[in-house]
Every structure is written in structure tokens, then in C-alpha cells.
Amino acid sequence: MKAYYISINKRYLFKISFALLFIFFCELKAQRTLTVTGTNWAVTAPSITEAGSNYSGTYESSxxxxxxMASVPLALSSGKVSVHYESNPTWNSNLIxxxxxxxxxTTICVLCTITGGTAYQTITLTDVELFxxxxxxxxxxxSNIPIQVQLSGISVTIPAANYNSKLVFTIGPI
Known part of the structure; x- marks a missing residue:
């Protein structure tokens, strides 16, 4: 029986190990998760009862x-939660x-931080950073990071109709 030995220069072994470790950590770092729960929100605008009246300007959800529920893996990692809306064909661009x-x-992580997003951010058709x-x-x-929604721009100049939109939340690297 003949034995075969593989000889690897230590310098190359270090480079290979470093490359594999780098790929492993990059893959793990990319594993951010985001789960969204909640209920649909319906705004009921009051009827106009006299000429010259207008709707109240702003409505807020609970x-x-x-x-x-958001998570970012590994030490020294971060994630950016963004939001955009997808409108249906009847959405009116004056609605904000x-x-x-x-x-x-809630979190059990002692040295983790959550920053930004405590002031209203206008949502567009493209991602806007929330926090x-x-x-x-x-x-x-x-988990249970509470989000409030605000709607403004309702006016008598917008045709009476049912308008709806879908909010899409994403998490990604900073």
C-alpha cells in the first residue's frame, strides 16, 4: 500500500483559512431577518355636511x-429597516x-441598540430608512417593535373612492 501526503505551505494554508472564514462570516452577516405582524388599518373620513367644509387633515393609526420582529446576527453587525408602499391602480398621489x-x-441583548425612526418618515414608492x-x-x-401609520392629504378635491396601499418593510445592510 502506498501512502500519499499532501504538503501545503503554511502561508497558503493561512490564506485559504482566512478566505474560508471571510466567506463564512460574510454569509452569516447577510442573514438578517424581519417578520411583520399587525392588522389592516382603515381610515373613515367624515362626511361633508356643509359647503366650504373640508376633511380634517391628518389621521393616525394606533x-x-x-x-x-428584527434580528441581525453576529457581533459588530447591523441592519437597516426600510419601508416603501405599493399602491393599487386607484391610489391618489395626493394622499401621503x-x-x-x-x-x-423587547430584546435580551444587553449591548444592542435600536436608533432612529421615532419621527414620522414620509413613505414613497422606493425604500426609505425607518430605523x-x-x-x-x-x-x-x-421583537414587538411598534410602528404607527399616519395618513394625510385627504381633501374634497380628491374623488370619493376606496383607496388602499400595501406597506412593505425590508431589512438589509447599512
Whole structure:
């Protein structure tokens, strides 16, 4: 029986190990998760009862209309939670949607932070950053992050109809 030995220069072994480790951590770092729960929100505008009256300008959902559960893996990792809307064909561009984070939710991570998003952000058809999560020494995981929705722009100049839109939340790298 003949034995075969493989000889690898230590310098190349280090480079191969470093490359594999780098690929592994990059893959893990990309594994951010986001779960969205909540209920549909319906705004009922009051009827106009006299000439010259207009609708009240702004409507707000409950402070926890939407609940997010977000996590970013690994130490020294972060994630950016963004939101955009998808309108149906009857959406009127004069209607303005905004969202904000009304609390931090809950976490067991001592050295993790959640920042931004406590002031209303106008939602557009493209992603708008809502808030950020940073994990310092462990998995950064938050649950029950409350989100409030605001609608403005309702006016007598907008035709009476049922308008609806879908909010889409995403999490990605900063």
C-alpha cells in the first residue's frame, strides 16, 4: 500500500483559512431577518355636511398598528429597516403615508441598540430608512417593535373612492 501526503505551505494554508472564514462570516452577516405582524388599518373620513367644509387633515393609526420582529446576527453587525408602499391602480398621489417607530420593542441583548425612526418618515414608492439595529457582542434581536401609520392629504378635491396601499418593510445592510 502506498501512502500519499499532501504538503501545503503554511502561508497558503493561512490564506485559504482566512478566505474560508471571510466567506463564512460574510454569509452569516447577510442573514438578517424581519417578520411583520399587525392588522389592516382603515381610515373613515367624515362626511361633508356643509359647503366650504373640508376633511380634517391628518389621521393616525394606533401606536402599535404594526409590530416588527428584527434580528441581525453576529457581533459588530447591523441592519437597516426600510419601508416603501405599493399602491393599487386607484391610489391618489395626493394622499401621503408616513410611519414611525413608537417604541423599542423587547430584546435580551444587553449591548444592542435600536436608533432612529421615532419621527414620522414620509413613505414613497422606493425604500426609505425607518430605523437601524446594531449588535455589538451578540445576536441583535428585537421583537414587538411598534410602528404607527399616519395618513394625510385627504381633501374634497380628491374623488370619493376606496383607496388602499400595501406597506412593505425590508431589512438589509447599512
Amino acid at each position: 401606536a402599535n398598528q404594526i409590530l416588527l 403615508l408616513r410611519t414611525k417607530r413608537t417604541g423599542d420593542g 437601524r439595529i446594531t449588535a455589538v457582542l451578540a445576536l441583535g434581536s428585537y
